[in-house]
Amino acid sequence: MADEKQEDLARLFEAVAHPARIQMLKILQEKPRKFSELKEMLDIKSSGNLTHHLNKLEGIVVNLADGTxxxxxxxKRALFLVSMLSERKRKGVIASYLLLSASLFYAIWLTFAYYLGPFTAHVPLVGLGFSVLFYCLLRLIVKKETNREDWQFLWSPLHKL
Known part of the structure; x- marks a missing residue:
């Protein structure tokens, strides 16, 4: 039973493992299409190539009696999973950039403090405070782009160290 589920999952991932097939699913989500429409919309030159992609999508795409x-x-579930995975990847990249930006701000703060004035014990702490504020400001700016789950995803490898 578990092997069947794994095989089904493997077939599903194989089916959506090509950009043309993902694009085909997006097109078919709008409405059913004829073979020639798909070929034109996907800009696929060879009918054999399109047939190959349609065969890979067996069970995910069906050929109706009228030829559409x-x-x-x-x-639809497969397309939803693909979009969720790509969205999570995009959000993870944004979260990484936020953390990197705050770290760079702190490094720049320490560099300027070192070269421009007396470097006392409180300079790193003030820099750290400003870095946290900078991080919070960036976080507020892109709050609509990320969520708590992404931050846990970003920090989880660090917690294992």
């Missing part, structure tokens, strides 16, 4: 291709419920 339609996305199945399983196909």
């Amino acid at each position: 291709y339609q996305i199945t419920t399983e196909g």
